[in-house]
Amino acid sequence: MGRPIKQRPRHDVIVEEHPFNTDFNQRMIVTDTHKLVFFANRPYGELYDLTTDPNLVRNLWDDPASANLKQILLAESCLTR
Numbered sequence: 001m002g003r004p005i006k007q008r009p010r011h012d013v014i015v016e017e018h019p020f021n022t023d024f025n026q027r028m029i030v031t032d033t034h035k036l037v038f039f040a041n042r043p044y045g046e047l048y049d050l051t052t053d054p055n056l057v058r059n060l061w062d063d064p065a066s067a068n069l070k071q072i073l074l075a076e077s078c079l080t081r
Helices: 064-079
Strands: 012-017 026-031 034-039 045-049
Touching: 026 064, 034 064, 045 064
Parallel strands: none
Antiparallel strands: 012 026, 026 034, 034 045
16 A cells, blocks of 8 residues: 655645636635635625634624734735745
8 A cells, every 4th residue: 555645734725716807816815723815906805713613604804803813814825926
């Protein structure tokens, strides 16, 4: 069978969607604890705490208590381009 491959666990996953011939651009970053969806050129987005809200019911995007986390995740998603 061979030896198992040792891999480093991922810290996060980033997904980007940019449909052809549109100005729509969506970027999503998912970590072990949070999910952030950013829509370029749009004033809205989505931010969820996966540990306390695994069903993605409570959007924390506009929550002042989550503002710092939102900025950190947005910066991280831009750095990986």
